[in-house]
Structures are given as structure tokens and as C-alpha cells.
Amino acid sequence: MSGATASRPPAVLFTGFPGFLGSALLRRVLARGDGPVACLVQSRYRDLAARRARDIVADVGDEGGDGAAVHLYEGDVTEPDLGLGAALDDPDLLGGVEEVYHLAAVYDLSVDADLAEAVNVRGTEHVLDAAERVGVDRLHYVSTCYVSGRYDGVFTAEDLREGQSFNNHYEATKYRAEVAVRERMAEGLPATVYRPAIAVGDSETGETDxxxxxxxxxxxxxxxxxxxxxxxxxxxxxxxxxNVVPRDYVVDAIAELSGRPETVGETYQLCDPDxxxxxxxxxxxxxxxxxxxxxxxxxxxxxxxxxxxxxxxxxxxxxxxxxxxxxLTRYRCPNATDALADTDVSVPPxxxxxxxxxxxxxxxxxxxxxxxx
Incomplete structure (x- = not known):
């Protein structure tokens, strides 16, 4: 584990950085002043993470002026304490984190079963344990519409345990991960679940990773x-x-919904309604x-x-x-559409x-x- 003590300890913890979606969402979270942000980074991505963090801070500014808008902590969701050890208990490091954004997952339709289980399921359980250990005010969890598996019919945010079969280990493990999140929510963990459909590149630039x-x-x-x-x-x-959506819609929707207190306890399918x-x-x-x-x-x-x-x-x-x-599963998102109705966030054709x-x-x-x- 490596991190930096600064005048303002992190208020937010991110997993999934420096991934494409995580990087874009981090930019939005910092821009609205919710930092400083600590990013859990695997050691092999440390250099890439440092470069992306510098670029993001240069673009959005450093609110505190101390160069510590982003803190990088080496670790791994597959480890029981995320590889962070005592940092989770130290108020000058991560003990004061108020929100967690959990995006880390293996997004691969042909993923090996053991890897998918380790990252998608046990990794999510470890993040849940860390969130409860720190006593966060809120968890933001990025799931997928495809927790539906091969469900024959209309699948909404209200649906989850429907006795469905699955196309692959990716779907099956993301399903079990969301079940784990929902169980903790039922026990009192304040959380919001976001289920993107199939994400492709940015609708303005086409960029993807x-x-x-x-x-x-x-x-x-x-x-x-x-x-x-x-x-x-x-x-x-x-x-x-x-059901395909551009990644900027996914980022914009999560950024908008995650900033509202009334979305705690909700699940939102970020899909194309048409x-x-x-x-x-x-x-x-x-x-x-x-x-x-x-x-x-x-x-x-x-x-x-x-x-x-x-x-x-x-x-x-x-x-x-x-x-x-x-x-044959059809995805619909009435509560997401209603929640975003008075904003500029919508799914382009x-x-x-x-x-x-x-x-x-x-x-x-x-x-x-x-x-x-």
C-alpha cells in the first residue's frame, strides 16, 4: 500500500481507476467538489493512474491548493482488506471516507470462472466489508443490466432474483455481486445501484478504451x-x-444521480428505453x-x-x-427516465x-x- 497524508484526508474512495469509466466519473466527482478522492490502484497500473490523475486535476483544478485532490493507494479488491490494512482505520488516511464508488470488475464475456468469482463477487464483498468498517455514508455500486441473465420478458430495476440462467461467467458473477450488495442494503447499508446496458464509446468523440x-x-x-x-x-x-448506450451517458447519469440524497436505496437501469x-x-x-x-x-x-x-x-x-x-430480455428504465427528466442527461439514439x-x-x-x- 502507498498513499500520501495531506492537509485534507480523502472523503471518497474509488475502485476501478484508471479504467475508462472510472477515470471519467472521477473527473465529474472532483469537478463538483466532492473530493479529495482516494483511488485504489493495482501496482501494475500505478504509473498510468498517476498520469491520468495529474491530467484530471490539471483540468478540473485542485480545490484545496495542496496538490492532494487525488490520492493513489496501491491495493486490490481481491484482498480481504483491499490491501489497505490499517489505513482503513486511520482518520488521516482512509478512516474518514464518507462515500465509496465501486466500479472495479472484470468486464469480459469470456472471462474465466475463477477470475470472475475473485474480482466480481469476492471483490465486491471485500469492498462492502471495507465500507462498513469505515462507516461510510453511502456506497455507489456499478452493476449491469445483464444481471438479468437470459430472462424471457421485460426486466426492470425492480427485478433481480428471477430464477434466470446466464450466458457466461461475467453475467453470473455480476448477478451474485449485486445480490450481495442488495443484502447489505437490506441490513442498513446506504447504497445506490447503477446498471448500465452495453456501453460503447463516447457519443461525441467515439472514444473508448x-x-x-x-x-x-x-x-x-x-x-x-x-x-x-x-x-x-x-x-x-x-x-x-x-440495448446499447454511449459511455458518456453512463457517466453523466451516475454523476447526476449520485449527487442526490433521495437516490439512496434505489437501483437505476441506465439503458436505452427505445x-x-x-x-x-x-x-x-x-x-x-x-x-x-x-x-x-x-x-x-x-x-x-x-x-x-x-x-x-x-x-x-x-x-x-x-x-x-x-x-430475449428487454430492458426498461422508468425510474431512471423519471429521475433524469428535468436534466440534460438522456440517451441519444x-x-x-x-x-x-x-x-x-x-x-x-x-x-x-x-x-x-
């Missing part, structure tokens, strides 16, 4: 001729909604990529096998993404920013799809 999820479709399209590209169409795709179906999504992506695309009806096992072959030949198409082409995310992906083909773990 990794090309995963829907970007698999884009890679498939770009690997084919402009005049004729082929995409899979599995049974059930025509009736499937692909998402595209899979065929409409493929059409929008094809247009932005400049491809004339034909969808070929393909049995799901065949589509997954073809994705594995393509990946082996250099076209990185993750087979796990095929499961979302017949994912995918068609309004797809050109930007495609342009960014084309300009940054080496980003890859590896998660920050």
Missing part, C-alpha cells in the same frame, strides 16, 4: 469488401433488442462502416464455430457475443453517434478487447 461487445460486429464488417459483407443472423434475432432490434443495429453499423451487408440465417452453434474460425484466422470475433443476438464510434475504432485498431483486471 477497448473494442469489445458490438465492436466484434464492426471488425467482422471491416474485414470484408465494401460492396458485399456477410453477417450472421441466428434464429430469434429479429425479435431481439440490442433500443434497436438486432437487424436494425446491424444495418446502422453497416451504413456507418460503409458496407453493403447481407445477413445469412445461421444456426447459433454454427455461428459460434464460424466466429472461432475467424478469430483463429485474424478476424477477432468473440463467439460469446453471438449469445446476445437471440437474447444509436444512429446519432454510430458514425463517431466507427470512426474512432477505425483510427485505433490496436486497442484490442482485453479487460483491465
Amino acid at each position: 477497448k473494442l469489445d461487445g458490438p465492436y466484434n460486429l464492426l471488425r467482422l464488417l471491416l474485414a470484408q469488401p465494401r460492396r458485399l459483407a456477410v453477417a450472421f443472423s441466428v434464429p430469434g434475432a429479429a425479435d431481439t433488442e440490442l 433500443p434497436l432490434t438486432v437487424p436494425a443495429f446491424v444495418a446502422a453499423m453497416s451504413d456507418a462502416a460503409g458496407r453493403r451487408t447481407v445477413t445469412v440465417p445461421t444456426p447459433k452453434p454454427v455461428a459460434k464455430a464460424a466466429a472461432r474460425v475467424l478469430s483463429a484466422r485474424g478476424v477477432d470475433v468473440e463467439p460469446a457475443t453471438i449469445d446476445y443476438f437471440d437474447h 444509436f444512429e446519432s453517434y454510430v458514425d463517431r464510434i466507427v470512426a474512432f475504432a477505425r483510427a485505433n485498431p490496436d486497442l484490442g478487447d482485453d479487460p483491465m483486471t
Whole structure:
């Protein structure tokens, strides 16, 4: 563990920094004056975290003027005390933390079961233990809409334990993590849960930190001729909604909702209330990529096998993404829509920013799809 004692000890603790979402949200939290902020950082990301912290502080300013708007603490959510030891009990270090933002997770559809369990489930339990040990006023937990698993029907913020099955270890472990959060909330922990849908790049700049999820479709399209590209169409795709939101919406929504006392105890699905179906999504992506695309009806096992072959030949198409082409769960977010109704925060239509995310992906083909773990 490493950290710095300053004239003002941290009021907020972040996990998930210097990740893309965590970095953007940290900027917003500091800008509204909620710092100083302590960031739990794995040692291998310490240099990156230091650079991003300096850039953020330079942009938003240092309210205290002592250069301590951001404190970096080396640790890991997979360790029982987050690797922070006695710092959690010291009021000059982390003992005075009032709020925790828990974003650290393995966001990877093909994640190994043991890694997903260690980070997503036990990591969340360790953060919950630390929050209770410090006696925080509030926990902000970033979950996912896909705690739904393969639920056949409309899934809202009111739903969680519905006897659902899961597409992969990512979904299953995020589900168990949210169950753990909800249990602590029932015991009195003041917390708010945020469930983003499938997050893609920034709606204004297209920026993202990794090309995963829907970007698999884009890679498939770009690997084919402009005049004729082929995409899979599995049974059930025509009736499937692909719920995609830009990452700036997710950040803006969490920043807005986390600053309100009345949102304590609530769960918010940060999803598109009017998402595209899979065929409409493929059409929008094809247009932005400049491809004339034909969808070929393909049995799901065949589509997954073809994705594995393509990946082996250099076209990185993750087979796990095929499961979302017949994912019949429909996500709705009435309480999030109502809570954000009088603000400037809303979900832009995918068609309004797809050109930007495609342009960014084309300009940054080496980003890859590896998660920050």
C-alpha cells in the first residue's frame, strides 16, 4: 500500500481507476467538489493512474491548493482488506471516507470462472466489508443490466432474483455481486445501484478504451469488401433488442444521480428505453462502416464455430457475443427516465453517434478487447 497524508484526508474512495469509466466519473466527482478522492490502484497500473490523475486535476483544478485532490493507494479488491490494512482505520488516511464508488470488475464475456468469482463477487464483498468498517455514508455500486441473465420478458430495476440462467461467467458473477450488495442494503447499508446496458464509446468523440461487445460486429464488417459483407443472423434475432448506450451517458447519469440524497436505496437501469432490434443495429453499423451487408440465417452453434474460425484466422470475433443476438430480455428504465427528466442527461439514439464510434475504432485498431483486471 502507498498513499500520501495531506492537509485534507480523502472523503471518497474509488475502485476501478484508471479504467475508462472510472477515470471519467472521477473527473465529474472532483469537478463538483466532492473530493479529495482516494483511488485504489493495482501496482501494475500505478504509473498510468498517476498520469491520468495529474491530467484530471490539471483540468478540473485542485480545490484545496495542496496538490492532494487525488490520492493513489496501491491495493486490490481481491484482498480481504483491499490491501489497505490499517489505513482503513486511520482518520488521516482512509478512516474518514464518507462515500465509496465501486466500479472495479472484470468486464469480459469470456472471462474465466475463477477470475470472475475473485474480482466480481469476492471483490465486491471485500469492498462492502471495507465500507462498513469505515462507516461510510453511502456506497455507489456499478452493476449491469445483464444481471438479468437470459430472462424471457421485460426486466426492470425492480427485478433481480428471477430464477434466470446466464450466458457466461461475467453475467453470473455480476448477478451474485449485486445480490450481495442488495443484502447489505437490506441490513442498513446506504447504497445506490447503477446498471448500465452495453456501453460503447463516447457519443461525441467515439472514444473508448477497448473494442469489445458490438465492436466484434464492426471488425467482422471491416474485414470484408465494401460492396458485399456477410453477417450472421441466428434464429430469434429479429425479435431481439440490442440495448446499447454511449459511455458518456453512463457517466453523466451516475454523476447526476449520485449527487442526490433521495437516490439512496434505489437501483437505476441506465439503458436505452427505445433500443434497436438486432437487424436494425446491424444495418446502422453497416451504413456507418460503409458496407453493403447481407445477413445469412445461421444456426447459433454454427455461428459460434464460424466466429472461432475467424478469430483463429485474424478476424477477432468473440463467439460469446453471438449469445446476445437471440437474447430475449428487454430492458426498461422508468425510474431512471423519471429521475433524469428535468436534466440534460438522456440517451441519444444509436444512429446519432454510430458514425463517431466507427470512426474512432477505425483510427485505433490496436486497442484490442482485453479487460483491465
